Amino acid sequence: MAKPNYSYEKRQRELEKKKKKEEKAFKKSSGGGGSSGNSNDTTGQEQPAAAGTPEGEAPAA
Structure with a gap:
């Protein structure tokens, strides 16, 4: 069995x-x-969806 080469x-x-x-x-x-x-830290991230709306759907205006 080979010895570990620590160096x-x-x-x-x-x-x-x-x-x-x-x-x-x-x-x-x-x-x-x-x-x-x-x-x-903040420029590459997507904005979170509006509260109460599933992703992919536009909030009702």
């Missing part, structure tokens, strides 16, 4: 951490501000 696993974890850190630094430098991360 390989550790190296992979380190590379993953380094990659995430670089991505975070890139986003921070290109983002331009702290509010840019929060703007995507």
Whole structure:
């Protein structure tokens, strides 16, 4: 039976951490501000249907 290669696993974890850190630094430098991360939270989501109406039906006006 093969022995687990702990040094390989550790190296992979380190590379993953380094990659995430670089991505975070890139986003921070290109983002331009702290509010840019929060703007995507609401823009890509659909508005909820009016209360009491099933989805796909227009509310009675």
